[in-house]
Amino acid sequence: MTPNIIGLAFIVLGVFIVLGKWVRVFTPLLQRLYLPSSIIAGLLALLVGPEVLGRIVSLFSSDDFFLTQGLISENILAVWSTLPGLFINIVFASLFLGKTLPSLKNVWIIGGPQVAMGQMVSWGQYVVGLLLVIFILTPFFGVNPLAGALIEISFVGGHGTAAGLSGTFEELGFSEGVDLAIGLATIGILTGVIVGIILINWGARKGHAKQIGAKSGISTEENNGIIEFENRESAGRITTRPESIETFSLHLAYVGIAIGIGAILLEGLILLEAWTWGPLTDTYLMIYLPLFPLAMVGGIIVQAISDRFDKFKVIDRSMIDRIGGFSLDFLIVSALGTVSLAVIGDNLVPFLLLAVTGVIWNVFAFLFLAPKMIPSYWFERGIGDFGQATGITATGLLLIRIADPDSKTPALQGFGYKQILFEPLVGGGLFTAASLPLIFQFGPVAILILAIVVTIFWLIFGLLYFGRK
Template identity: 55%
Template sequence: MSPEAIGFALLLVGVVLLVAKLIRVRWKLAQRLFLPSSIIGGGLALLLGPDVFGRIASALGTDRFVEAGLWGGGVLEVWSALPGLLISLVFAGLFLGRPIPNLREVGRLAGPQIMLGFVFGSGQYVVGLLLALLVLGPVFGLPPLTGALIEIGFEGGHGTAAGLSGTFAQAGFPQGEDLALGMATVGLLTGIIAGIILINWGVRSGRTAELSASAQPSVTERMGVVERENRTAAATLTVHPSSIEPLALHFGLLAIAVIIGQLLLWGLQALEAAFWSDTIELFEFVPLFPLAMIGGIMMQLVIDRVDRLQVVDRQMVERIQGFSLDALIISALGTLSLEVLAANLVPFLLLALVGIVYCIAVFLFLAPRMLPDYWFERGIGDLGQSLGVTATGLILMRIADPELRTPAYPAFGYKQLVFEPFFGGGLVTAAAIPLILQFGPVPMLVAMAVLLAVSLLAGLLYFGRRGDPARAADAQG
């Protein structure tokens, strides 16, 4: 493939994203649902691809668009490779530019939030693996790996699902990527829709501490535009552009973190090949992005010691992450195979339904009893993340606590420092498929069930009892 073709495919990502933003500004339903432009753009890319536009064109008498839709085969080939590359950048920056807090501070504020997060994450594996063992395998002939799709799609999202494409292929289950991407789309939409419905219910029933029935997002907020009087800098200029472009500096730091992750992965694979690959292979199936996250943590530990001038700007890192994630979602959804979803529609719907019911039940019945205060504002963020990744949780928390007066945001942020390395695309998510492949689904099910039980006991019997009993009773009733 020529460099011009690769460059054109990358430029098309930007065009699709811009068109999607214009659609978001004009489309009232998208505004009410707070749909990200990247999801709209990914849907547009999918509609113009071979499974929709190509089939329509074929039915009208031309086979020109059957292979690649309106985009062309070269564009789809580039797009199919982008998610696995970009997800490493996203995860490399999770901890870059923010000080690593001490464990005591994290535990004090985020302890109950961490336990609730583990209930969401481990429980998704428990219900998913049980469904795979009892129904999906015996009835539909699907492999036990399908039991991991709920957590990969819901907690991990489009980036994680696409980033695991190589792992699915090596495991002999290539259709798992498309099923996980479909799960991520369903989870994201459900997270936003169900979250907004629950927030309205919480306001009417008096369960929200800060939001009143009269508080409504402004027109510009629904359009996704920041009002002029509220606009702030998207990042801070920490180095002079005459020496190096600040964006280039931060991209270089992320690149080093990814390279560290790649070296770690190669080292672990070499150790495995030298000592135990004859009996078990795990790291051969582990993708790069969780190791890139560890590379980012190692970079930040060094930065904490040597960056006396504080040239690393967290906002700049987030801008690079945000762009990478937008491009990732568009390219991943644009190359999604609808044929795979259609061929496995009933199992797919069963997985999605079980996952959705579980997450909403945890929020309604366990969050009030596990979170010592402001359970609704704190729990709605975890519900959003458990269905539709971190961004959905942040959106719902912003709606439920627009003035940021509750401890929901700092508790959620600290929780991420402990939760993200394992679930939602972390080490557990990345290792789930290799572990199931090597040891079978039952050991994974037992391990997740134990973690679920421990998290429940700690949340209900320790953290949940630290709050005001009268307030907790009011919140539950």
């Protein structure tokens, strides 16, 4: 692959991101669905690529017609297919950089109920997914047992995690899994927003959502995603003088160091396994573990060192947010643009069963378990967990914003604190990344038993510890 092709691939990505933004600005329906512009851009790329436009044109023309591959060449798609696995490392390395890590005591006091709820829902997604695989999808449709992890990978992990695990899917012989996962992630975001807003309207009618009043949670200006000119702020604080070093460059370097630490940790785990339990048990898991969850650990280490030794506090969270946001946008567009619709079509019934099962479990957990596990403001706090469990973190934040527009409840703060004890393990964390090799090595039944035990633990803990308060 030549440098010119790689450069052109990024230019084309940029074109679709711009198109996706302006399509959203002038399409009220997409605004009401709160679809991110990056998802719109990825869907546009999919429509004009070989999977949609190319297939339509090939029905009415010869194979050598220039549009049989759509408007995006194979070389560009080849570059795009490699980007999710790279950008996901940046996204996860950025999660905790620039954040002052609060004490675990404060995290537990404020965010504890949402930690228990989030963990229970996420582990429960493995339970329902593996049950579906063991009793229906594998016996009747011949689906790979690894599909039992797809609900949690796609719904809580989102597009980034789904695409970032593409290498693991390939190595474990389930290459179609990445297309199914990205498709499920798209379904998850759509249903998370739509079902979430339906639940908020229901909660307002029933008196559960007490913070919804005359004030609308999202203004017209916020809907189209454009900040008014007079309200625009700097994208990040400049913490270094440009003649010394560009601030953006320094922050990008810190992200790179976090990823490097993660790579060292991963290699260390691979070597440790090769020297210890690997030869004794003939079980090798670390070689299938992707880099991104350990890049997150690397970010925590870098931030801890910065808090201890950097008296100038040069790492600015808003600048890190820009780096992580840029990476996630490019990741989503490239991942959606390279999805194989043929794979989803060949597995349409299993795909729909996984999607419907995941949504039903999340709605059940919110309506029947959240009121018993969250001692106060269960609706406002639980709706955020529902949004994250069905879509992504941003979906949870959006639903909290609608249900509690003036932030009068601890929902937003608890949701933020929850991530510290949530994301390192599930939702794209260590177990999410390890779930595929674990199912591959030990089988779906063993992991189902583990998931049931952990789900029941968090359920009982939430009911008896937090629910009684």
